[in-house]
Amino acid sequence: MRVEVASKVPGSPRPSRVRAVLARAARFVPESGTRGSKSEIEVSVLFCGDRRMRSLNRRYRRKNRPTDVLAFPGASEGFLGDIVISVPYASRQAKLRKQPASREIDRLLLHGFLHLSGYDHETDQGEMDELEAKLRRRLGLEEGA
Numbered sequence: 226m227r228v229e230v231a232s233k234v235p236g237s238p239r240p241s242r243v244r245a246v247l248a249r250a251a252r253f254v255p256e257s258g259t260r261g262s263k264s265e266i267e268v269s270v271l272f273c274g275d276r277r278m279r280s281l282n283r284r285y286r287r288k289n290r291p292t293d294v295l296a297f298p299g300a301s302e303g304f305l306g307d308i309v310i311s312v313p314y315a316s317r318q319a320k321l322r323k324q325p326a327s328r329e330i331d332r333l334l335l336h337g338f339l340h341l342s343g344y345d346h347e348t349d350q351g352e353m354d355e356l357e358a359k360l361r362r363r364l365g366l367e368e369g370a
Contacts, residue, residue, distance in 0.1 A: 226251050229269040238240045246334045253360050254342050271309045278311035291353035294333040296340035308337035332366050
């Protein structure tokens with residue numbers, strides 16, 4: 226898996242951490258969920274602030290507020306898509322959960338990766354939520370861990 230990482234804000238994880246989290250997640254996501262061979266797929270990740278996230282959320286989802294993570298599926302074979310994470314939003318969520326911001330960002334990377342792999346908790350019958358919970362446990366990302 227090839228992962229491109231861009232960071233526009235302080236508090237973003239190192240690219241090596243992002244690559245490691247996504248590589249571990251890819252090992253456990255069913256092959257049918259991804260487009261192309263897992264070893265040949267590409268994902269890009271952008272870490273941004275709330276203002277940029279709000280703009281993207283307004284433009285693509287018609288929701289005029291920031292959110293924690295957005296996923297934009299790729300249009301070509303091999304390019305799985307883009308994951309965008311608001312670091313300030315993730316940090317606030319982490320604080321509420323009394324967890325490190327790094328763990329929250331790892332959770333959001335997994336969540337975005339599942340969306341890029343074809344899962345959608347807004348339209349399925351709970352399959353994505355169930356798989357995500359299972360993967361969080363397997364990857365040590367559940368709350369309280």
